[in-house]
Amino acid sequence: MTDLRSLPSVDRLLADCGPLIQSHGRLAVTEALRAELAAIRENRPDPVPNAPEILVRVGSGMAARAQSRLRPVLNLTGTVLHTNLGRALLAEAAVDAAIAAMRAPAALEYDLESGGRGERDSHLRGLLCELTGAEDATVVNNNASAVLIVLNTLARGREAVVSRGELIEIGGAFRMPAIMEQAGCKLREVGTTNRTHAKDYREAITPETGLLMKVHTSNYRIEGFTKEVLAPELAGIAHDAGLPLVNDLGSGTLVDLRRWGLSPEPTVAEAVAEGADVVTFSGDKLLGGPQAGFIVGKREIIAAINKNPLKRALRMDKIRIAATEATLRLYRDPDRLAERLPTLRLLSRPAAEIRAQAERLAPRLAAALNCRAEVVDCASQIGSGALPTETIPSAGIALSLAPEALAERLRGLATPIIGRIHDGALILDLRCLPDDAALLDAIAG
Template sequence: MTRQKSGFRALPSADQFLLSEAGKGLVAIYGRKLTLNALRARLDVARAAIQAGEDGTALAANLAGQLAADLSDGVRSRLRPVLNLTGTVLHTNLGRAILAEEAIRAAHTAMANPLALEFDLDGGGRGQRDDHLRGLLCELTGAEDATVVNNNAAAVLIVLNTLAAGREAIVSRGELIEIGGAFRMPEIMARAGVRLFEVGTTNRTHPRDYANAITPDTGLILKVHTSNYRIEGFTAEVSAFELAEIARKAGVPLLNDLGSGSLADLSNYGLRREPTVAEAVAEGADLVTFSGDKLLGGPQAGFIVGRRELIAAINNNPMKRALRLDKIRIAALEATLRLYLDPERLAERLPTLRLLARPQAEIRAQAERLAPQIGRMLQPLSFEVAVCDCDSQIGSGALPTEKIPSAGLGLTGAGGDAPDRLSVRLRDLDMPVIGRIHSGALILDLRCLERDIDLISALAGL
């Protein structure tokens, strides 16, 4: 009991600690309120430890260091940069597209300055924020007009609500997709106030299915590009061109939702072709929707391009204000779209395309350079490093069956849980390293690692 009392006496009071040099230093960094709250919590822990038999003098000696660590952890943002070595270039959980330098500079300017966001510099009156993107989108897609909202699900939502609220929207059963976060197309349609009318079957839908379903209560026909899955075998679908003819004859608008959506022909970069937005417009869709932060390589946004009178109706929907973009994303999107006006240098300047187009030979050479040094760094943890071939993927629902030959480092150790144990250690670094576990190894796919030093510096924290 005497030892316990002396242990309690060894602990400083909160006021005593705050007046010490260590306390003053922490208050200068974190402020009095945060420091005091963390100190009280740490003193409570220390008193409980003394009651359990621990040495109070040792706890008091370690108090300042433990409190500093508590405060550092408490103020560190959970939104931390990571090294994406998963092999998924557009990883939804890791923020999808990395922005181009031009977009980053534009966003920084928008954050640091007042902007002519909704101000007409020529006439001196009120302007429209979408005007900064409208001309670029029309030039790049061939559409009559364009508008933008905060993501592609919102784009589909507002189109459905504007053109078909209280009416039916016809869609093939094979296109009733579920997107990330378990959001399903039928549920989005219901929230838009639209009644779903399914046609065809899961694997086969024919032109007559659409034609026979059209009634005076039809608000629109919806075509959904199944970018996040693929049905193969005994299948049939109605092309966007055929569907546009059916819709035009019936006087019903056609919405073609491309999902990921690309402004460039991916086959130019060694990838399988995806329909481009310009092609979807040329095929006759009245409206086309697509994303900004996937294949396009910009910040999160949902684009709507198409007929002028339909875009005007969408912009007049009160929902538009709730879904609009802020000045930072508009600035970054404008800079990103301008890169597409120079297609010869696009892959060089747009990180998404640059990473997707990296040759496997280049990535393997990088793996062979890194393997010896990473091996030495992991040797104290009893892990071995080997160069391995692997497959990358685009991610975010784009070309789900497309595998891109890549290379990386396979990290193996003793015990069946070795990859999981190392994965935890790498996630706990100041710069977390995120790989994937496959066939008893932790694989670090190097496709998205453009600088060797980034991985070396991160692992130095081990």
């Protein structure tokens, strides 16, 4: 029969809890000790744990509870801009700028020259106009917000004309028609899924039309017997009718990716030059910055958007503005962009370099995990809706012992390792592995 009389009191245990109290506070430690003692009395283990054992259990439990839920991981999935893993990694310049903004008051909405109230968008407006060729620019907290406020400003209570082939759905079942509904405008679909002609747009225009919209199908492709109206022609149709053209690029890029051996994506500057009155795009995808929604275009339209009451609800804080400004400044020096911008650096890593890394690490993983580790060719992808049908040659390590259990085991490490299961093996695509030590230290831990 279990004898609970030997259980130490809370006060006695607290006397030996100096380091725990220093880390977690006296109240939290006291409550944890009481909960542990109550559990022992309820479960009546035999033998009854002594004071050191109780303190170890309480300390372990408190350490686990104190650990942040938002933990750094090793992204070895093969998807560079992985939405579930936070998308773009920030450049060191952006990290430094964000830290500086966190540590001190900043002239966020304060004009240092006049001493009066300033505008928070002023920190980004000039850079965005310089890099895109647009007349004016503003920014909100993500691209879905950018589309929402543009539609609400230009077409509330009116129709927005969009091709059926461009009614996209992005992650989390978030659909363009639903955004339009929340923006207070009416969707007017034209054409068919695979073919839309210029006459479809012209015939759809009525006194109730608020705008024409083009949506870049960044996360899928329609191939075969297809037809779309390109942006320059669509801009002409809109302007002939006295309507604005909104071009939602989704991911959006400021540079021609072909320079680094990647497939091309339409640039924001191209969309502006093609006649769009408003262009929207993301900050945390191909651009490689923090989460943001950029809106660039005609000066009078941007002014109207900034007067919309939604703008205050969707605005960015000083930390992300600081990181975004630092990221945009990197684009002034395209010759060193891949060196400084992690997203572009990871996307442009040579496959031969990654394979050499896999060959170095495979035998060490095999020994550490006691399983077969084979170097394999991989096909990485950009992710977050960018170039969905394109892959990038890469290399990785296939671990073939009980892949589901092994994946769970690696997710449970102090620095979780996230791979993907394919053809009965756990694949660790090394494209996004910063260096050998990062993986070896995670495994050792």
